[in-house]
Amino acid sequence: MQPFDVLNPACPSRTVLRHLTDRWTPLVVGVLAAGPARFGELRDQVGGVTAKVLTQTLRSMERDGLVVRRALATMPPRVDYELTALGRTLVEPLDALRGWAEQHAGEVLEARSSYDEATL
Amino acid sequence: MQPFDVLNPACPSRTVLRHLTDRWTPLVVGVLAAGPARFGELRDQVGGVTAKVLTQTLRSMERDGLVVRRALATMPPRVDYELTALGRTLVEPLDALRGWAEQHAGEVLEARSSYDEATL
DNA sequence: GAAACCGAGTACCTCAAGGTAACCGAAAGA
DNA sequence: TCTTTCGGTTACCTTGAGGTACTCGGTTTC
Numbered sequence: 001m002q003p004f005d006v007l008n009p010a011c012p013s014r015t016v017l018r019h020l021t022d023r024w025t026p027l028v029v030g031v032l033a034a035g036p037a038r039f040g041e042l043r044d045q046v047g048g049v050t051a052k053v054l055t056q057t058l059r060s061m062e063r064d065g066l067v068v069r070r071a072l073a074t075m076p077p078r079v080d081y082e083l084t085a086l087g088r089t090l091v092e093p094l095d096a097l098r099g100w101a102e103q104h105a106g107e108v109l110e111a112r113s114s115y116d117e118a119t120l
Numbered sequence: 121m122q123p124f125d126v127l128n129p130a131c132p133s134r135t136v137l138r139h140l141t142d143r144w145t146p147l148v149v150g151v152l153a154a155g156p157a158r159f160g161e162l163r164d165q166v167g168g169v170t171a172k173v174l175t176q177t178l179r180s181m182e183r184d185g186l187v188v189r190r191a192l193a194t195m196p197p198r199v200d201y202e203l204t205a206l207g208r209t210l211v212e213p214l215d216a217l218r219g220w221a222e223q224h225a226g227e228v229l230e231a232r233s234s235y236d237e238a239t240l
Numbered sequence: 241g242a243a244a245c246c247g248a249g250t251a252c253c254t255c256a257a258g259g260t261a262a263c264c265g266a267a268a269g270a
Numbered sequence: 271t272c273t274t275t276c277g278g279t280t281a282c283c284t285t286g287a288g289g290t291a292c293t294c295g296g297t298t299t300c
Binding site for chain 1 (some may be wrong): 257258259260265266267268
């Protein structure tokens, strides 16, 4: 019934999944979930991202239909980014993952240190 | 209240999230969600993964406390992998993401082609 | 005696994501 | 006149994830 299967390496859903799980997409979606934001706001809120990579990430998300870009020809320029309807359906699953990372980071850190201790 | 924040680049949850979203972890979790599996079964079901990289992925997941490895000293050797309790809490969020990719792959593909067409 | 089986380990290589630094244009403020 | 602002672009470089190919250890099967 479902034509797409991520376990099949040739399936397009595989590359879609890789896109969703790249370095910055989950964080950008998380910030935009609160509402539209300017380029500079995104750069400031997503800690550690450079302007170049943020641009690349946003372009890729725009191409995938997750985000709309609205550029105002004012000076200095102002550019707003907003999630599309499709992008908004991603908020819940990505938020769940972000939440998991934050909730269970402590346990993972513990597991790592006992593993490292055991394999000295 | 929550000490971890993925938007902070220095926060450990950031690296935890990156681990969860690496190339093979979501797929391995998806397969192991159905129950324990042998190394060879995993290699066969997760299309496109090589033995070396599967080993690396499983070691990393074991270190993070997501998976247990049970090696039987039979000949030829038999090694079973199983999700831990912590790993099982990952099934739902990662499955949601996999499901999203499979459900919306078509829309993403469409968005890409109209974007590419518009920017000729 | 040779080959297959299973779950690896190791050396080597490739390639693309991501980072750094410099620059841009037009307007407004000092 | 000089700098700052904003949202980029470009050239260049680094790095590490991941891929290829080869090896191994015993035991069973042919």
